Amino acid sequence: MKTCKTQMPVRDPEERARDFGEVALGYTEELAVAEAQRCLNCKNRPCVEGCPVNVSIPEFISKMVKRDFEGAYNIISENSSLPAVCGRVCPQETQCESKCTLGIKFEPVAIGRLERFAADFHNAASPAEPEYPQFNGHKVAVVGSGPSGLSCAGELAKLGYGVTVFEALHIAGGVLVYGIPEFRLPKEIVARETKRLEAHGVTIKTNTVIGKTFTVDELFEEGYEAVFIGSGAGLPNFMGIPGENLKGVYSANEFLTRVNLMKAYEKDAQTPVMRAKNVAVVGGGNVAMDAARTALRLGAESVRIVYRRSMEELPARKEEVEHAREEGVIFDLLRNPVEICGYLNPADPRDPANGFVRALKLIKCELGEPDEKGRRRPVEIAGSEYETEADCVIMAIGTSPNPLIKNTTSGLEVNRRGGIVVEEKTGKTSREGVFAGGDAVTGAATVILAMGAGKTAAKAIDGYIRSKVQKR
Amino acid sequence: MFEIVNKVRLNPGVTMMDIYAPPVARKAQAGQFIILRAEADGERIPLTVAGCDPQRGTVKIIFQIAGGTTLRLDNKNAGDCLPDFVGPLGCPTETDGIKKACVAGGGVGCAIALPVARKLASCGAQVDSVTGFRNKDAVILEREFSACSKKLFVMTDDGSYGKKGLVTAPIKEELESGTRYDRIFAIGPLVMMKAVVETARPYGIPVTVSMNPIMIDGTGMCGGCRLTVGGKTRFACVDGPDFDGYEVDFDEAAARLSAYRDFELAEREKCCNLFKKEIYR
Ligand SMILES: Cc1cc2nc3c(=O)[nH]c(=O)nc-3n(C[C@H](O)[C@H](O)[C@H](O)COP(=O)(O)OP(=O)(O)OC[C@H]3O[C@@H](n4cnc5c(N)ncnc54)[C@H](O)[C@@H]3O)c2cc1C
Ligand SMILES: Cc1cc2nc3c(=O)[nH]c(=O)nc-3n(C[C@H](O)[C@H](O)[C@H](O)COP(=O)(O)OP(=O)(O)OC[C@H]3O[C@@H](n4cnc5c(N)ncnc54)[C@H](O)[C@@H]3O)c2cc1C
Ligand code: FES
Numbered sequence: 001m002k003t004c005k006t007q008m009p010v011r012d013p014e015e016r017a018r019d020f021g022e023v024a025l026g027y028t029e030e031l032a033v034a035e036a037q038r039c040l041n042c043k044n045r046p047c048v049e050g051c052p053v054n055v056s057i058p059e060f061i062s063k064m065v066k067r068d069f070e071g072a073y074n075i076i077s078e079n080s081s082l083p084a085v086c087g088r089v090c091p092q093e094t095q096c097e098s099k100c101t102l103g104i105k106f107e108p109v110a111i112g113r114l115e116r117f118a119a120d121f122h123n124a125a126s127p128a129e130p131e132y133p134q135f136n137g138h139k140v141a142v143v144g145s146g147p148s149g150l151s152c153a154g155e156l157a158k159l160g161y162g163v164t165v166f167e168a169l170h171i172a173g174g175v176l177v178y179g180i181p182e183f184r185l186p187k188e189i190v191a192r193e194t195k196r197l198e199a200h201g202v203t204i205k206t207n208t209v210i211g212k213t214f215t216v217d218e219l220f221e222e223g224y225e226a227v228f229i230g231s232g233a234g235l236p237n238f239m240g241i242p243g244e245n246l247k248g249v250y251s252a253n254e255f256l257t258r259v260n261l262m263k264a265y266e267k268d269a270q271t272p273v274m275r276a277k278n279v280a281v282v283g284g285g286n287v288a289m290d291a292a293r294t295a296l297r298l299g300a301e302s303v304r305i306v307y308r309r310s311m312e313e314l315p316a317r318k319e320e321v322e323h324a325r326e327e328g329v330i331f332d333l334l335r336n337p338v339e340i341c342g343y344l345n346p347a348d349p350r351d352p353a354n355g356f357v358r359a360l361k362l363i364k365c366e367l368g369e370p371d372e373k374g375r376r377r378p379v380e381i382a383g384s385e386y387e388t389e390a391d392c393v394i395m396a397i398g399t400s401p402n403p404l405i406k407n408t409t410s411g412l413e414v415n416r417r418g419g420i421v422v423e424e425k426t427g428k429t430s431r432e433g434v435f436a437g438g439d440a441v442t443g444a445a446t447v448i449l450a451m452g453a454g455k456t457a458a459k460a461i462d463g464y465i466r467s468k469v470q471k472r
Numbered sequence: 473m474f475e476i477v478n479k480v481r482l483n484p485g486v487t488m489m490d491i492y493a494p495p496v497a498r499k500a501q502a503g504q505f506i507i508l509r510a511e512a513d514g515e516r517i518p519l520t521v522a523g524c525d526p527q528r529g530t531v532k533i534i535f536q537i538a539g540g541t542t543l544r545l546d547n548k549n550a551g552d553c554l555p556d557f558v559g560p561l562g563c564p565t566e567t568d569g570i571k572k573a574c575v576a577g578g579g580v581g582c583a584i585a586l587p588v589a590r591k592l593a594s595c596g597a598q599v600d601s602v603t604g605f606r607n608k609d610a611v612i613l614e615r616e617f618s619a620c621s622k623k624l625f626v627m628t629d630d631g632s633y634g635k636k637g638l639v640t641a642p643i644k645e646e647l648e649s650g651t652r653y654d655r656i657f658a659i660g661p662l663v664m665m666k667a668v669v670e671t672a673r674p675y676g677i678p679v680t681v682s683m684n685p686i687m688i689d690g691t692g693m694c695g696g697c698r699l700t701v702g703g704k705t706r707f708a709c710v711d712g713p714d715f716d717g718y719e720v721d722f723d724e725a726a727a728r729l730s731a732y733r734d735f736e737l738a739e740r741e742k743c744c745n746l747f748k749k750e751i752y753r
Contacts, residue, residue, distance in 0.1 A: 168691045170509065170516075170556040178693075207558040209691055213495050236695040238705055245700060245724055247731040254694035262688070263513065270515040270540060271688075272735035355727040402692050404710065 003106035006035035008113050010323070017296050017327040020182040020265055024088070024319075029067070032117040036064035039109045042101050047111060050099035053452040055079045057096060057111055064114060073122040076115060081151040082451055084123060084189045087116025089180060089286075090448050091317045123192065132200045136160035138465050141224040143210045143405070146174020148230030148438025148450035148457075150193060155458030157200045161465075164224070165197075166208040171261065174232055175439075176447070178261040179253070181290050183297065184320070187260075211404040216412075216434060225468070226433045226461045229420060230454060233439035234402035238395055239282070243340030248274055248357035252283070252291040252396035259294050276392030279303045280360045282337055283396030284313070287444075289320040291394045292329045304330040304388070306337060308365050308378040332388070335362040336380060340393050359387040399444055409434070419443055427457030428464075435461055473553035474508075477530055482612040485537050485752035486580055487546050488522070494529030496521075496559045502587035503565030503682065503714055506531065507690045509556040510544040517541045518687045518709075520584040521560055531559075534583030534612075537751060540739030547747050561690045562713050565680065567592050570654045574646065575621075576602040576639045576668055578660020582613050584682055585659040586620075593620035600651075601625070602642050604664065608633035639664060640671045647675045655680060658717060662726045669717040679717035683708045685728060700724050 009025040063072035092112035100108030145167040173190040236251035262271035279295040284307035339361040345351035364384035367376040401418035413430035420436040427435040437453025478490040500521040523532040577585030601621040625642040626634030658668035665681040692710040702719035
């Protein structure tokens with residue numbers, strides 16, 4: 001048996017770092033089968049425990065050994081509504097693959113890559129879709145078209161509900177379209193998912209902000225019997241250091257939205273984005289990696305990640321960190337920004353360069369005592385400040401919940417941070433008939449958790465509406 | 473799709489349109505805005521709701537032809553459709569408890585100021601309005617303003633219509649002669665709003681200003697519209713667009729508006745050539 005994962009073909013770093021085409025090319029049939037054969041098919045199935053939605057992993061892999069890829073896909077889709085997405089973006093190394101028995105001695109089975117292959121195989125073959133039941137006479141509203149909203153809508157449609165998804169932006173998909181870049185998750189995959197839902201009778205209403213265009217109360221008045229809120233992680237945080245409002249400072253959300261949603265990378269784009277020379281990205285998560293690699297692709301000469309802890313604590317998916325390094329992203333670890341310095345020409349107040357970013361001032365850190373989560377706390381080293389040249393600084397340091405829906409929905413309880421409070425097993429909120437899930441509840445998390453929360457809530461919504469019907 | 477049901481040129485550089493968008497028409501209040509795209513793949517731009525007709529389901533927008541997107545928008549005609557039109561966004565203008573107000577509009581800012589003046593008048597407040605323009609050709613909405621104002625001062629930079637001078641001149645005169653407004657609403661270019669704040673300062677009259685930073689989503693997701701207000705970072709699309717004029721960092725806001733100057737110039741030129749049009753200044 002091979003001790004290492006079967007390598008997945010990826011494009012050459014030099015070439016791929018210049019365009020927005022997908023980086024990882026996926027397995028061929030032969031590679032997929034070879035990797036599937038590494039699975040020990042253990043009885044106790046530890047990997048399934050590691051999967052937030054408990055996909056029957058050994059079962060789908062054994063189908064792949066027999067080259068029954070469609071069968072493998074069917075097993076995955078029993079638990080996951082977005083396999084082509086999750087196979088690409090899940091942090092497998094901390095989930096299923098971290099529990100793999102093989103992984104104790106060798107490299108774990110490349111479960112994510114196999115999932116991706118099964119999903120891509122299915123999509124390429126585009127077999128006939130199963131028939132969904134007739135409309136059961138009950139309408140449900142879903143707020144937000146990210147993974148949580150889409151999976152909730154999909155599950156409810158399967159049960160015959162009339163589902164309308166309300167989305168604030170002009171395209172459905174949430175972070176999958178405006179956040180995660182094309183080179184990691186082609187937008188075509190997301191579009192296929194939303195089209196599939198529409199083919200099954202789900203209505204997607206873009207350009208509709210719940211809390212503004214309609215309130216949750218008005219949705220009930222319109223005849224929706226339940227509402228699912230999957231409105232995402234919310235407003236970007238800033239550090240509160242001097243210079244954050246200079247020209248050339250972006251939140252990662254803004255930078256990525258300009259590029260992904262508004263296609264600012266295309267030649268004839270009508271939305272601008274700064275094409276900077278030296279870019280500094282503050283933060284260490286997936287969002288930071290995506291921003292850094294996007295900046296490279298826009299033509300930056302140098303891109304650095306500024307993170308206050310060390311490589312070990314970096315929260316991004318390992319594969320993305322690897323890819324970023326290969327492409328030439330510099331990692332400035334154990335550094336914290338203290339100031340963003342602007343350009344000002346003392347001789348000429350009308351100099352067009354005035355007010356743009358010139359440099360980022362950093363302070364060195366060392367790791368101190370572990371915090372309550374067990375991560376070692378960064379401690380700044382006094383007097384170690386220095387400037388690094390930068391004409392663009394991107395802040396990827398997290399988000400805070402958007403208060404819009406809370407402020408316009410009476411009886412909806414939120415926690416101290418502003419996240420919507422739900423009963424974990426059902427997604428039920430404090431307001432009758434209102435359910436919630438995904439980043440709006442947990443704060444910024446993962447696609448798979450959001451998807452799982454959407455499915456859980458769909459089940460609970462079904463139960464809720466059934467019990468109401470019985471009482472009538 | 474959102475149909476343009478009516479289009480009127482108010483002056484060579486300013487166009488008014490009524491757009492069919494019933495949910496927005498039902499909800500929008502003075503001070504709120506919409507975001508639209510003039511064509512698929514177009515930029516998202518914010519425009520203030522200049523009025524609406526809930527019965528007909530239409531929303532009025534009045535825009536200055538300033539660059540690429542507004543040129544593209546102006547190139548559309550009644551019967552054409554816009555791919556995207558979302559709103560109402562932002563907070564409505566606070567007018568509670570105001571008995572006597574001055575509403576000052578500069579240029580196309582008058583389109584934003586008019587619903588505020590109307591709302592105040594309909595709540596029973598006494599409204600004095602001051603509108604300022606470059607010259608006679610640029611004057612818009614005079615009839616509409618005089619219908620809801622006790623006094624109306626129309627000002628032009630060159631004196632070709634109304635009185636010669638800036639909007640601050642009649643405000644200053646009124647304040648000097650003892651008029652005590654509960655609040656002044658200033659809506660227009662940043663320099664004009666800043667000047668109104670300075671005019672009101674010696675008299676301690678509160679000033680509400682309407683900010684117009686560059687936006688994308690308009691829902692609080694991107695943070696691109698941020699401003700410094702009272703030393704704190706605020707997002708204009710969710711916390712505003714109205715703010716206390718004494719607290720706004722106007723210089724920073726002005727600097728941020730010029731972030732994409734070169735790109736905008738190129739887009740503008742491209743569209744001017746495409747539509748064989750010039751930007752009226
Ligand atoms: C750049 C980036 C990279 C990421 N990379 C990964 C990764 O590699 N792996 C991973 O697992 N996770 C990753 N994540 C996290 C993951 O994308 C999110 O956890 C997930 O998308 C959350 O899904 P959601 O359905 O809760 O919300 P979202 O995907 O945020 O969708 C919410 C939707 O609701 C809409 N909305 C908000 N308010 C309203 C309203 N009032 N009315 C109507 N619509 C509204 C929004 O416009 C949005 O479309 C990444 C996130 C980002 C930003
Ligand atoms: C809340 C709000 C309400 C507004 N209401 C009105 C209105 O009722 N009537 C009106 O004529 N104008 C209004 N504006 C300004 C209007 O949005 C801009 O004139 C328009 O975006 C210009 O786009 P353009 O492509 O035609 O021109 P560009 O050449 O791109 O820009 C011209 C100038 O407009 C500003 N601008 C550019 N892009 C944006 C953007 N995405 N968002 C905001 N400003 C931008 C820049 O300062 C730029 O220098 C409003 C702006 C805001 C933020
Ligand atoms: S426009 Fe994006 S947060 Fe205001």
